[in-house]
Amino acid sequence: MAPHPPLFPPAAFDRAGGLPPCEPSRFSSNPTFDLAFLKAAFDGDLRFVKRGARVVGRGAEGRRLAEMLGAVRDGYGNGLLHSAVLGGSLPVCRYLVEHLRMDVDDVGPFGGTPLTFAIGRRNVDLVRYFLDQGADVHRVNHSGTPPLHLAVGEEGSCEIVELLLSKGAYVDALNLGGTALHIAARHRRDDIMKVLLDHHADHKIALGGTGYTALFIATAMCSLKCVKLLLEAGADVDGACKETPLMIAATAGSTDILKCLVLAGADANIPNSLGRASIEIAARSGRRENVEILFPVTSQIPSVRDWSVDGIITHVKSVRPVKKVMLASAKFRAHEAFKNGNYYAAAHIYREAIELDPGDATLLSNRSLCWLRYGDARLALKDAQALRMMRPGCPKACYRQGTALMLLKEYEKACGAFLDGLKLDPGNVEIEDGLREALESLKLYSSSPGED
Template structure:
């Protein structure tokens, strides 16, 4: 039946439906028939762009137009994913929720910003789609900028999309466009008010520093013309000209050198002098010390936040610490603890796994792993983790008790 819906063979689909109708509750039976992704006939018809099949399902059988599959996607999302404009129009006109959020935090507009033609974005916005929807997961503008979709970026900006949106987990649109190398998107964003000097905490750079790292001469010149400051250092103390030099990019150094203020540390402030000194032992050691300072400071602030039981803030600081040093097991352990306190088993598990990988002889790594598995109600795996930790420290009563609790939970829940 689902194959018939996808292929648009309405007669064959109705033949299957007639057989189900003999059993009663036709609409319910059709709605409950799903594939391995949890998609029913509405989803697969939308994926195939079979509007006539949807008219039968929605118009005659009155199936729920906003039903979600296992990924949280609605039929409208499916139509947009495959760029079926007429199908999307039909679903919108028949009650599709434009602002429904899937499991990844995306709405129909997010998907259209990456996949669809600009007329689809214009339609969604005109019908009430939220232009700045769900910034924590990345707004539609961030998605469009990351994909280098200049037409979509233009439409979103014309409809008041925020060009400076960012979060702990997502770069601002300007930086995403720089990573993509899209000069057209960069120009559109700067014209709309994107800040060329916004500090990107996730990497410790500003847009010009990132452009110097990626090196796109047009983008660098565009940022400078928009007021980007060539004298602001990144988290390692490198200004953009030094970033270019550290990448061995002589053309970049030659471009940025004339507009960069001399740095007193350099014995020879020239293009050649910068290219040499930036790779010196002295310069590398200064960068290492500064990075270590930021790491220690971020970790300390995370610990202070934990003491105040502000676990969201602690996660933010521990994440920053990981950006400075992603090989420190204790920070992953601490962040896993915070995720667990927020009852986020999936993230607690990911950090606990990293902790075990980085420090396989540390009993606490396995304790964190066991706690995460307990949250996910994987009691056998939790017991294994606690036992592995206890084997490393037989005097650890916390691990021993946790192991027994996991065994009891396993017996109780079968």
Template sequence: MSSDASSALAVREKVKKFLDAAQKGKLELFKKLAMQLDEGKGLARTVADVKDANNRTALHFAARDGRTEVCKYLLEELRLDADVRDDDGETPLIHASRQGHFHTVNYLLEHGADPSASSELGATSLHHAAGLGDIELLKLLLSKGVNVESESDAGTPLIWAAGHGQQDSVKVLLEHKANPNAETEDGITPLLSAVAAGSLSCLQLLIEAGASPNVQAGGATPLHVAADAGSKDIINCLLNAGGDPNAFDEDNLKPIQVAAARGNRVAVQILFPVTTPVPNFSNWSVDGIINFMESQANKEQEITKKNDDPKGPTSANSEIVEAAPEAKQKALEAKSRGDDAFRRKAYLEAIDAYTQAIDLDPNEANLLSNRSLCWIRLGQAEHALADAKVCRSLKPNWPKACYREGAALRLLQRFDEAANAFYEGVQLDPENKELVDAFREAVEAGRKFHGTDEPKQGN
């Protein structure tokens, strides 16, 4: 190795230790490393210029882990910019808020941080506090005049709170006049988010506040979403609030048909008395509807199975031979619709399209991976984890499947399991920076979550 290469490597290592010291609250070590990195520009300029690959500064790292003393040194002694942004447009305040560090957030606000600063995707500290269900932090930010209707790519803080099943956050935001019928560009509302999250308590609060039970996103109404999940209490709540059991989705299906296709018998029984019979059903009964929808699903799966059989279908299956290319094409078309909806951030619409594709081609890991990511974007970690696990079972040596599982576990704050999933992905693809970084962050988050950070032992 040349002397120049050795020198560059030494600097990179020193930068890493510098940022780690900020993150772990080792203030004296941080100051020492800052002095070593200074090449005559002045300490403040040097510290401000040192960043990681994502343009995160020492202040970002300190704020993210609640190292208020480090933040104090950076803002009061070095007088750095409290609202410096990383590649995602996030300020230190947003980093601190996402982790629920109340005292650090309060300090940053008192020393010039903009409470309304938003990321490139529009998410503010208020969004993160709402999603966390951190009421103390939520009220602090609201007291600073943050707009309760701040728009992000995934909606207002109320939509975030409902989507994470945070009943107390929903209550506080509604008390501050948050709009219960706010919509994203894709038609997602707080009520739809609450239904997708399976949160009856949030749903009831929103209905009491005047939220409409008949909104549509991607063609699906809240009743379609609830019927798909099979939630008895949520279906009854929506019906009592005036939810329309005869509304059609984009596939021309009523909620009862969606429930039947998923085998959700209890949901079918609840919806049956209030649903107008659908033409072409020879047996309009609970059993008749379930049997018909299941037979349709089985027929599509059989078509796909025959199409994927390496030996090819026999001549006795000539009718299926004709249908097989059409089924495969339908799966590809559904995936294409899902991809398009995802690009437009219409995540519920994307989920619906990917689900159709999965029904046609249940062994395609990419579809499960895509749907898992959509659930993550909606904050539905349990659904995301379920899809990720199936994805890994189908394609166990695929690094992306490991990443999907880790991301869902991280959202569930199961940091040790998340770190294991990420690590398994790193073993499959050691050069994958996204997996490596995710593994390290999960390990650090786990230490903090379990109270084993070094600074908590006396630093």
């Protein structure tokens, strides 16, 4: 239902125990035993796993045995290796890989492999083990995400990032138009950013079709540490985008970053798409201190009669902003970014548009969709909830909310959101499909063993 699947495997990552039901494999007619087999792998019960291998294998050896064991899957598509990783059992993984010769790159839900599952669990020992066993560090999942991208994020691990890079992971691999460096900047992970830069990550790469470099994103996220690291690495302080990091810092009122960029030689005289210099942006944001920082490095603007800090602030307050032009520009740029698959950039630009026209529900709906496409369900849900408050009778708001809740695996709440949408728009096929999937997921999740 969602345009892009989540970056990590489904519900089992945060399950307290148990696995979803499964259908009989082509080598077994006993789904109850298969489920017990998978649960043993999940629980780290090596004795039962060995017994299960004998029962399912029926005397087979080598590749044939590995094939038969590989066919045992739960309702999500997790195999024995995936289940063992989700349970965190290194001994079971060793037995399955080294003794039974199961495929170390076995593909599970959403194209996830044992390695990416281990990354998702932040299990350094398992990540190291699979890498030592030759796991493919370049294999992408169904959303095109390589393992390195999965290891970088809000809860990412420096040690896992270093392990992947030591095994040849491409530091500048792209996904959704961005590199691991972009992700580190977005999540303000200066520790991971340092690791990437130490491995010669290219800070010049911009999100496809935008010009948004890691420095631009770090500035937008108000991460002074990330900005300093990038500048020390030689990042272009002005970038190749119509909006410079200096403009972004001026808009956000990030005084420390503004100082840092100015000291690094940022050009304060570059105008934005509306012809405004950074000092005018800072003055419009109401930050006198920032105007004072920019004043010495800004050339006099002809339209400002009194060329002083107070004169600039007074001038900006007296000039009526060309709101319609700014809004039209933001909408166009957001549309282009979305069309090119740059969902993070599009969401950022929609924020500008929303600030200009807070009452436009379409802008909020579009930004929620951007976050869904980017894979950030929490931000998508936040926008969907705001949209429902703004437009209680909007079925699309319910659909956006339900889709976000599905990605968050809150299936019961998703059902409620889709039902609300159908009450507003009976017969809406898109919402009906969403409700059907939510009900199926809820049934599957609720019937799993180990649930209260």
